[in-house]
Amino acid sequence: MALIIAGDRSGVGKTTITLALLAYLQQQRAVVQSFKVGPDYIDPMFHRAVTGRPCRNLDPVLTSEAYVQQCFAQHTQAVDYALVEGVMGLFDGASGVADVASTAHVAKLLNLPVLLILDCARLSRSVAAIAHGYRSFDPQVYLAGVVLNRVGSDRHLTLLTEALEPLNLPILGVLRRHDDITLPDRHLGLVPTEELTQFATVRDRLATLATHSFDWPQLLPLLSLPTPHSQFPTPDSRLPIPPFPLSTPPQIAIARDRAFNFYYPENLEALQQAGAELVFWSPMEDTLPAPVSGLYLGGGFPEMFAESLAENGGAIAAVRAAVEAGLPVYAECGGLMYLSRAIVDFDGKRWPMVGCLPTEAHMGKRLTLGYRRAIAQGDTPLLKAGATVWGHEFHRSSLNAEPAQPLYQLRGYDPHSAAYDEGWQYRQVHASYVHLHWGAMPDVPARWLAKCAQFQSQHLEGHPKPAR
Known part of the structure; x- marks a missing residue:
């Protein structure tokens, strides 16, 4: 076979x-x-x-x-x-x-x-x-x-x-x-x-x-x-993710273009399995669909398309406004970079980004790579305080400022490796360099979608669906 x-x-x-x-x-x-x-x-x-x-x-x-x-x-x-x-x-x-x-x-x-x-x-x-x-x-x-x-x-x-x-x-x-x-x-x-x-x-x-x-x-x-x-x-032995009792399915905006395309299919399928509708859009060319109940910014190569991302001021303003309004946002690696104040590319050019996180992403030669054991340092839109998940890092950028209250404590696969802090939480944003695979942890997307459903019930019920 x-x-x-x-x-x-x-x-x-x-x-x-x-x-x-x-x-x-x-x-x-x-x-x-x-x-x-x-x-x-x-x-x-x-x-x-x-x-x-x-x-x-x-x-x-x-x-x-x-x-x-x-x-x-x-x-x-x-x-x-x-x-x-x-x-x-x-x-x-x-x-x-x-x-x-x-x-x-x-x-x-x-x-x-x-x-x-x-x-x-x-x-x-x-x-x-x-x-x-x-x-x-x-x-x-x-x-x-x-x-x-x-x-x-x-x-x-x-x-x-x-x-x-x-x-x-x-x-x-x-x-x-x-x-x-x-x-x-x-x-x-x-x-x-x-x-x-x-x-x-x-x-x-x-x-x-x-x-x-x-x-x-x-x-x-x-x-x-x-x-x-x-x-x-x-x-059938997989733990199902329960649907949410909303009058309309939650609309989740998924950033997908040449800059953002690192997604495990199981992550997107988990959202659909729970009853969400996925709305794909391009931060390079579109504005953020509205109204939506959540935003997923995956990894990718925003550093290669930083100029196009910076020039799309409509998308930047819409994402910034949505973050300030309390929209649940999950951002991995490239998505974290997009939410920062700027991306400084390999040539040293600075390109302004969304700016809801007070840090900048600087490209460099050093590759950060490996499995990470991540412990949530407080309640986040995805995890309860103390929850442990396994993920991985894979990037050549670094941040010029670290959060006062980090999202995670990380260790490598070796249990004796040094622990360090990483990741940002701001309003309903969960942003980290760590990539997660939701296939064996359906409680993680379920918790996030519950936050999306709560946002929808409080802010969006009665609004029309976003244009496709």
């Missing part, structure tokens, strides 16, 4: 090869569901652009082991194939002493075979030692075969094949160096698909590459292997 695409390390071509496989299967008119291990937003955008279906993140830290199993079972019920793209190297996880949140961890949770990608650009006979080590390191991980990437010549392929032959490990794909299809990247990874005007051409090239590069007679049976899902929780 499914196969996990793993690498011996980061940068070996996992995403390109996964997209090539997905593009080929989609070209065959198969129904394909993709997944991504870890807290990634950008790779899943590429998956969705190929398959037409939301890619689901499988992350046992942000959610739970049971949720990973339930999510996989739910979204593979009516598909022909499923493909899981791994993260970093096969055994690289949240720490250096265990495989928690690694590709191997997810493979064992789901009982799925692994296809290992090996970068052969600077290897010949040593490829066998690497493959042998990965196959034998954890006997619970089943290595179904390898893909040889960046093979230089026919002679190079012969050397690699002869080296691997004693292992009796199938070679299920071979990609040459000149086959590389480069996807543009920048400071936080690949450039999102919404900014790539020629992505349809790239997708077709990937499908053609996959047609000639993979051993499909061996691959398709692996993809079609029956997977024992009976031990996994069923979709």
Whole structure:
């Protein structure tokens, strides 16, 4: 039913090869569901652009082991194939002493075979030692075969094949160096698909590459292997979010454009499941829809579009007025930056933003990255004081002023890591660099929607719905 695409390390071509496989299967008119291990937003955008279906993140830290199993079972019920793209190297996880949140961890949770990608650009006979080590390191991980990437010549392929032959490990794909299809990247990874005007051409090239590069007679049976899902929780086992008794459904404005596009599909689905209607808008081009009962500002790349955001004074004024009126606002990372006084970009140019938070976001070279254990320091629109949630940070900006009363106390995945304060609360704003996945914590969006419903009942009942 499914196969996990793993690498011996980061940068070996996992995403390109996964997209090539997905593009080929989609070209065959198969129904394909993709997944991504870890807290990634950008790779899943590429998956969705190929398959037409939301890619689901499988992350046992942000959610739970049971949720990973339930999510996989739910979204593979009516598909022909499923493909899981791994993260970093096969055994690289949240720490250096265990495989928690690694590709191997997810493979064992789901009982799925692994296809290992090996970068052969600077290897010949040593490829066998690497493959042998990965196959034998954890006997619970089943290595179904390898893909040889960046093979230089026919002679190079012969050397690699002869080296691997004693292992009796199938070679299920071979990609040459000149086959590389480069996807543009920048400071936080690949450039999102919404900014790539020629992505349809790239997708077709990937499908053609996959047609000639993979051993499909061996691959398709692996993809079609029956997977024992009976031990996994069923979709009905999820804790439902109760609907709210309002005369009209709450309207939640979702910022979505080239500047703001980091959203887990489960977060938006949780709001809809509770009865909310989502109204998508662009802080770059539109004004804030009105009337709405809540505003969700996700992450993204506001620093790349700061000039356009700053020039849209109507949106800035409308968001500032809504915040002052007590509109419940949930802002993650890029959304936090938008609510600050200004964004100072990589060139040192200062672009004014909403300004309801007395701080500025300055872009820099330092990458802040990792899982975070967040403890709420007081009641917020999303959390009760003392509540603990797991999230992750991923940004190259920093704030030039910190809140007097921080939203969170944060620690890294290592329980012995130093604690520090982070996040802002102002009126009904909950703003933080920490990204949350609501899949395994339905009480969080439920609490926030209750605040939205309260705002609606006090301020908006009787108003017409926002224009679409």
